[in-house]
Amino acid sequence: MYDIDRIIDRLANSLGVTVEHIYPLMVRQAYLRGFMNLFWAMLILCIAILIIFVYHKVRIKYVKYIDFTEDFIVFLFLIALFVLFIFSINKGILGLLNPEWQAIEHLIRLIRRG
Numbered sequence: 240m241y242d243i244d245r246i247i248d249r250l251a252n253s254l255g256v257t258v259e260h261i262y263p264l265m266v267r268q269a270y271l272r273g274f275m276n277l278f279w280a281m282l283i284l285c286i287a288i289l290i291i292f293v294y295h296k297v298r299i300k301y302v303k304y305i306d307f308t309e310d311f312i313v314f315l316f317l318i319a320l321f322v323l324f325i326f327s328i329n330k331g332i333l334g335l336l337n338p339e340w341q342a343i344e345h346l347i348r349l350i351r352r353g
Contacts, residue, residue, distance in 0.1 A: 266339055267338070269341035270334060273331050273338065273341065274334070276331030277328065277332070280324050280327035
């Protein structure tokens with residue numbers, strides 16, 4: 240399939256460091272990417288809760304009649320936020336639980352790009 244050792248060696252040579260230095264660095268980077276994905280997932284969740292709270296308060300206070308168009312638009316926006324949340328939490332958990340695989344997967348993506 241892919242010769243990961245050869246690719247890591249080539250990457251290390253191009254950066255002017257040893258192979259023993261590059262792989263642990265990539266694993267730490269994968270761990271940090273997982274943590275950042277979890278951070279973004281929590282931020283998206285907080286934004287969604289804030290939107291629900293504010294929309295509910297505004298609707299109770301200012302709306303005299305029921306218009307489902309606004310509800311539908313807010314619902315679609317919340318669905319989009321939910322999808323982003325699911326993808327972020329998935330990548331975050333994978334990055335924290337198995338950063339070695341994430342580092343290898345990142346190398347494979349680099350190979351496919353050229």
